[in-house]
Amino acid sequence: MALIVEFEIQTPILRRTVESVSRIEIEEIYQSETGQTKFISWVYGEDLEAVPxxxxxxxxxxxxxxxxxxxxxxxxxxxxxxxxxxxxxxxTAAEYDIGYLEITVTGATRIRARVPTREALFAYRDVCREKEISFRIKRIFDESVATGDRYGLTERQREALLIALEEGYFDVPRETTLSAIAAKLEISDQALSARLRRGQANLLRNTVRERAPTS
Known part of the structure; x- marks a missing residue:
């Protein structure tokens, strides 16, 4: 059974930026065609004009x-x-099949992740230490007992998937558009697309892949 782990790391990534705002929530991490790493991030704060x-x-x-x-x-x-x-x-997380569920940057970078095994968690921790990034576990529990976390979905992913389902986004032909659902949630089309992809990936990991027969 996979684990849900909540932990903190002290990383310089976005550290200087967050000093000027209240928090940063990372929606998605991906690599561009040129191999550069990109974050899609919500930035919150009293003086948003200072963010650039x-x-x-x-x-x-x-x-x-x-x-x-x-x-x-x-x-x-x-x-x-x-x-x-x-x-x-x-x-490193991707190498060990660790799926980030939530990432929030404030005084520290707080991560909520789905981890397949304790060995994978310890391997990830060791790489953090090699990079001189402090690592501290806040909570760890079996995925099967995670409150409100069935199938590894975050609340925002669950909400987006349910609205998309109810509005007919997954119907053939589609009864609504990505933009219409994004407007209901008051987020951008790009943020919604990322949220739906991550939610669907979590569902597949916790249903199809978990039940796949072993050879």
Missing amino acids: AALAADDTVGEFTLLEEPEDRRLYSVTLSARGEDHLTYP
Whole structure:
């Protein structure tokens, strides 16, 4: 049975930026066609006009693009710099089939992840230490007893999937559009697309793959 692990790491990635805001929530991490790592991130704070300057001064950030700007937050695409890449632990997580469920950057970087085994967790921890990134487990429990966490879904993923299902987004032909659902959730099309993909991936890991016969 897989584990749900909540842990904190002290990484310089986005650290200078978050000093100017209240928190950053990372929706998605992926690699571009050129091999650069990108974050799709919601930024929250009282002075959101100061975010571009904070990102520009952050030496773990290479480039950034504003995607959406509702009243209380901003959605940015952030490309990591070489220094940011040096401190990135996501490739290790992917290597050991560790799935990030939530990532929040404040005083520390808090991560909620689905981990297949304790051995995978310890391997990830060891890489953090090799990179001189402190690692501290906050909570760890079997996925089967995770409250409100059936199939490894976060609440935001569950909400997005349910609305998409109820509105007919998965019907053939489709009864609604990605933009219409995003408007209901008050997020961008890109953020919704990432949320749906991550939610569907979690469902597949916890249903189809968990039940796959072994040879």
